[in-house]
Amino acid sequence: MRKKLSRIKNFKLNKKLVCLTAYSKPIAKLLDNHCDMILVGDSMATAFYGMKDTKSISLNTIINHSIAVRKGAKKSTVVVDMPINTYKNLEVAKKNVSEVFKRTKCDAVKLESNGKNFKIIKKLVELGYPIMGHIGFTPQNKKKFKPQGLKKIEEKRLIKESLEIERAGAFSLVLECIAEKTSKKITNITKIPTIGIGSSKFCNGQILVTDDLIGISGFKPKFVKKYINLKQILNKTFAKFKTDVISQKFPSRKNSFI
Ligand code: KIV
Numbered sequence: 001m002r003k004k005l006s007r008i009k010n011f012k013l014n015k016k017l018v019c020l021t022a023y024s025k026p027i028a029k030l031l032d033n034h035c036d037m038i039l040v041g042d043s044m045a046t047a048f049y050g051m052k053d054t055k056s057i058s059l060n061t062i063i064n065h066s067i068a069v070r071k072g073a074k075k076s077t078v079v080v081d082m083p084i085n086t087y088k089n090l091e092v093a094k095k096n097v098s099e100v101f102k103r104t105k106c107d108a109v110k111l112e113s114n115g116k117n118f119k120i121i122k123k124l125v126e127l128g129y130p131i132m133g134h135i136g137f138t139p140q141n142k143k144k145f146k147p148q149g150l151k152k153i154e155e156k157r158l159i160k161e162s163l164e165i166e167r168a169g170a171f172s173l174v175l176e177c178i179a180e181k182t183s184k185k186i187t188n189i190t191k192i193p194t195i196g197i198g199s200s201k202f203c204n205g206q207i208l209v210t211d212d213l214i215g216i217s218g219f220k221p222k223f224v225k226k227y228i229n230l231k232q233i234l235n236k237t238f239a240k241f242k243t244d245v246i247s248q249k250f251p252s253r254k255n256s257f258i
Contacts, residue, residue: 004077004107005130005171008036011193017172017205019195020213023048023065027210028072035076037195039110039207040066042081042140047211047219054139059086059096066104079132080106084140087111093120097129110174112138115157118164125169133165136199137177145221147198149182162186162194174207175199177223198223 011017019037022028023044031038044065045057059082066080080100087093097109108130111121121131135158136148149155158178165173170192175183177198184202187194196203198221208224211217215229244250 008077008172008193011036011204012191017193017195019205019207020210021047021207022069022072022210025068025072028069028076028078030072031210032073032076036205037077037079037207038069038073039079040069040081040104040106041110041209042083043209043211047209047217055084057083059083059100063100063103066100066106070105077107078104079108079110080104081110082112084112087117087120090120090123093124094127097124101129108132108171110134112140113161113165114138114141115161118168121165121168121170131168131170132172132174133162133168133170134174134176135161135165135178136175145177147177147179149179155179155182155185158182159186159189162190166190166192175203 008017017036018034019039020031020035021039021041021043022031023040028038040062042054042057042062044062045051045054049057051057062080062083066078070078082096082100085092086096100106100109110132111117112134121133124131137145149158159182162173172193172195173190175186175194175196178186178196180200180202183194183196183199187203193204195205195207197207209217209219212219212224213227215226215231216234218231220226241250
């Protein structure tokens with residue numbers, strides 16, 4: 001675990017960190033050949049469970065998906081997202097983070113910054129838990145989508161927040177929907193690798209929600225690049241199955257026990 005995390009720190013200088021989300025073993029197994037890091041994101045609330053936002057997902061659900069992801073991810077660093085309210089104070093955070101590590105065998109957990117929880121991060125790091133920070137448009141504590149760091153005052157606040165998180169001991173930092181010039185400054189100022197989502201190429205790595213990238217989530221904001229329209233391909237496949245069943249082309253003798 002330690003070896004994997006110290007390798008992540010090297011990405012500040014060398015090549016780019018490649019990260020994607022996974023909620024299941026088969027997807028994690030595929031990503032494991034291509035990603036440095038796999039995040040079991042609370043984005044599963046909307047992308048997988050069809051909830052209206054990420055605030056309704058429970059810790060137990062995230063843990064169950066993380067156990068599945070760990071089974072598929074042998075090489076990549078597995079990071080588990082802590083859902084809202086599971087780290088609202090130090091006692092709650094210690095109990096929940098310890099449960100996540102014990103049950104999932106993950107390498108790290110991610111905590112969204114609310115601009116105040118630096119001490120919680122610091123304590124968790126002191127207890128030996130590797131922590132990833134997350135700043136910018138943090139869905140757990142923001143209502144309406146708005147890119148961050150476009151104004152000077154926001155840029156100043158985000159730089160300060162990044163440095164506080166680094167000082168607290170986080171090993172990396174997700175920058176979500178932060179203006180290019182601000183992301184660039186944060187990446188240059190901090191010593192820990194920054195991982196961007198909608199935050200320009202000037203980060204040390206990139207992350208996307210896999211379901212968005214393969215075109216099955218129906219979510220296509222400006223910062224997502226859809227690499228394949230899997231929805232269309234699957235639609236055609238299921239239509240073909242339907243035709244085969246109705247026309248009795250399936251199952252054939254090949255698919256039967258005779
Ligand atoms: O929940 C998630 O998938 C995330 C990424 C978007 C960074 O937090």
